[in-house]
Amino acid sequence: MINPDSVGRTFKGAESITITQSQIDAFAAAIGESERSVAPPTFSIRITLPEFESILTQPDIGVDWRRVVHGDQSFEIYRPIVAGDIFTCSATIESLRVVSGNEIISVRNDLHNRSELVVSSWATLVVRG
């Protein structure tokens, strides 16, 4: 059971995450995208999902990641991600509902390159009971 006190709080992620051209190339190649000067629109999930995992599985929050199913996802992309971006990220637990034994968590991530907000994204994660 997720700690209800975590709802409404923002948790910091890794100190900094540097985006490399080879990460963009690999992601683009996997989906058949030939453009490499900017990252594909959903590339940020490569940062966000592992960050959600490491943040939400902390003992004081208590999500069991093995029972997590991705329910929905949305992105607001203020500018495309490029190689050389150095991101800090955060997870804000916006809401928690319990529906037929499953916990439904809405969590927001903001990726900042220094003070510039580059991508915000929202995920609904369903922790199967």
Add this chain to the structure above:
Amino acid sequence: MIKVGDIIPERVFYIDRALLKAYADASGDQNPIHQNEEFALSVGLPNVIAHGMLTMALVARFISDWSGGSANVKEFSARFIKPVIVPAGQNVDLTVTAMVVEVDADRVKLDCVARSNGVKVLGMSQAVVIK
């Protein structure tokens, strides 16, 4: 001139186990339900399923190609309503189309539809692009 009701012509992407492995490596999502059939069956799935985010990435490619490049995609959302089932040795389809639902100067909002094997796999999928 783009107007509400315009349809972006359908396009078919193909997904096989090799693509699931490539996407897992590129995205870092190594959940075994996307690669290991025995594991997928053990947790009650019909077979190996594609990453929902792979499905979204392919739809994003469809809309970024239409809008003139990845940099033109400003918003994108989807709900994962059904899995894309990827049996061994098969190339399953992801058939994508979209319709223009709002036009505000150069900002165009699209309703996206993605089906696999005739089944709608994304719900409430919308994108805002600059075109």
